[in-house]
Amino acid sequence: MGKRSHHAEPTELRPQKKSKADKHSKDKKSTDGKGDDDSNKSAYTQAAALSALPQSQIDQFLQDNIIKVTDTSADALSLRPILSFDYLPIGDDNLYSPLKSFPAPTSIQAVTWPLLFSGRDVVGIAETGSGKTLAFGLPCLKKIIESKKTRKPYHPSAVIISPTRELAMQIYDQFMKFADVSNVGVTCIFGGVGKDEQRTALRTAGIVVATPGRLKDLQNDGSVNLSKVKYLVLDEADRMLDKGFEQDIKDIIEPMPVSRRQTVMFTATWPKSVRDLAAGFMSSPVTVTIGGDPSADPRANTRIKQVVEVLDGRDKENRLIQLLSRSQRGSSNPEKVLVFCLYKKEAMRVERLIKTKGFRVAGIHGDLNQSDRFRNLESFKTGAATVLVATDVAARGLDIPAVKLVINVTFPLTVEDYVHRIGRTGRAGADGHAITFFTEQDKALSGGLVNVLKAANQDVPEDLMKFGTTVKKKQHDAYGAFFKDVDTDKKATKITFDD
Numbered sequence: 001m002g003k004r005s006h007h008a009e010p011t012e013l014r015p016q017k018k019s020k021a022d023k024h025s026k027d028k029k030s031t032d033g034k035g036d037d038d039s040n041k042s043a044y045t046q047a048a049a050l051s052a053l054p055q056s057q058i059d060q061f062l063q064d065n066i067i068k069v070t071d072t073s074a075d076a077l078s079l080r081p082i083l084s085f086d087y088l089p090i091g092d093d094n095l096y097s098p099l100k101s102f103p104a105p106t107s108i109q110a111v112t113w114p115l116l117f118s119g120r121d122v123v124g125i126a127e128t129g130s131g132k133t134l135a136f137g138l139p140c141l142k143k144i145i146e147s148k149k150t151r152k153p154y155h156p157s158a159v160i161i162s163p164t165r166e167l168a169m170q171i172y173d174q175f176m177k178f179a180d181v182s183n184v185g186v187t188c189i190f191g192g193v194g195k196d197e198q199r200t201a202l203r204t205a206g207i208v209v210a211t212p213g214r215l216k217d218l219q220n221d222g223s224v225n226l227s228k229v230k231y232l233v234l235d236e237a238d239r240m241l242d243k244g245f246e247q248d249i250k251d252i253i254e255p256m257p258v259s260r261r262q263t264v265m266f267t268a269t270w271p272k273s274v275r276d277l278a279a280g281f282m283s284s285p286v287t288v289t290i291g292g293d294p295s296a297d298p299r300a301n302t303r304i305k306q307v308v309e310v311l312d313g314r315d316k317e318n319r320l321i322q323l324l325s326r327s328q329r330g331s332s333n334p335e336k337v338l339v340f341c342l343y344k345k346e347a348m349r350v351e352r353l354i355k356t357k358g359f360r361v362a363g364i365h366g367d368l369n370q371s372d373r374f375r376n377l378e379s380f381k382t383g384a385a386t387v388l389v390a391t392d393v394a395a396r397g398l399d400i401p402a403v404k405l406v407i408n409v410t411f412p413l414t415v416e417d418y419v420h421r422i423g424r425t426g427r428a429g430a431d432g433h434a435i436t437f438f439t440e441q442d443k444a445l446s447g448g449l450v451n452v453l454k455a456a457n458q459d460v461p462e463d464l465m466k467f468g469t470t471v472k473k474k475q476h477d478a479y480g481a482f483f484k485d486v487d488t489d490k491k492a493t494k495i496t497f498d499d
Contacts, residue, residue: 044117050080050087057083065107070287079118081110089117091142094181106131107290113139116264121285123278124266127301127423130290132266133174136160136233141178143231143262144206151206154224158207158231159256161249163239165190165211165370166377166393171235172209179207190214192370199223212240212248219252229256234281237267238274246277253281269416300419300456304432308449310463313439316409317350321357323435327405328359328386335404336380339389340421341365342410350409351389361387392417400424408436415448443467 058080082088085099108126115122116139126132140158151157162168172188179186187201189210195218202224218224232253240249263282267274278285300306311319328334341347344365351363362376362385380388381400392412403425412418426432446467453460
């Protein structure tokens, strides 16, 4: 396996060199054609036991989970969700064996699996912690295992693109649980370390999990050839757009064959930018929405109890220690607590404070090198540290088991980031708890926060309402407000000056 690495910034486009893969064969978008299927459609036969279920049971499942399937054809609507692992299509028993640790498919898995097994392009819109990795991962592995074509060196069959190194690691770890029993080579590619080991891993990898910048880098210097990719996943698509990766993604996808490629996109929100991205890369996709109609508005997991405490900024650290004492003291097995700060200097200060109070604490933020971040994260996952202090680098995608409590010491820059922060708890069907400190400095975001609380049927404190319920225009961390509302019909005021 390739050595895990790091990516922080999009790389510059460099002149295309001759691919190492081209040294083995002159591949020009699969012109040899041998063994290639000109369609991304796959054979999928619905289990007889699933077909025999009463329609009322299927309808109840869709209603209970607020599931909407949108398709231009009737094909998707005729495919029943896979409500039990027993209904999975016939395949390699070794591939399905790791599923024994789960009670049943999640909503997003149940609905998207038959579509993906059938070879359809799919857009999945669901809350964080809903099991999206396995939703796109299992069909990917099955497709590669059953492929009869011999794969050429440096020509992966599947590519999964994610916005951050942490999420890429998480996806890689999930795939490895299945790859070990299915003999499929998987490697994880992201920036921050040397490329030599990654180039070696790319020679034999059938599945590449990568961040956009490093993958584009290796593509540009000829270390990987993507012209044989048959399964493409864009995970956390909205986040990749926020981070400015749209052009990188376009450059990466350009050599991939359109007619034989199955494309999957998963996202937590569905703004116009993500819709445009889907329209450019996908062929008649089926849209699956879990938890309500897709929109740009952030939605919080309803299983998370959200508590907002309005206080003076000078009281935050004392209140934090009170909450940690209540959570950590007097128990031989204290619960895991994730503490969010806005800036890395603040995170370092809060981590030192918590350590002086005797708690087992670790931290992840931008000032730490790659190995320190991995070590601290692993310490929290294993329980060696029961408190993890993080900046928003940990808010998206990280699946840390059994986080019981999230504490937001400083409110994030956007309400969307708030939703993703608290989504680190209440994962995989469990209940969660989030406590957020809110000060007068955060009042511009009070309206959006109130909407999130109301949508999730949470209590809205009166002290929060006093800041107002108006939703401000979305802010970009580099460019500020996207636009300003003005009355274009209003006449300008004439200004006169005394002589």
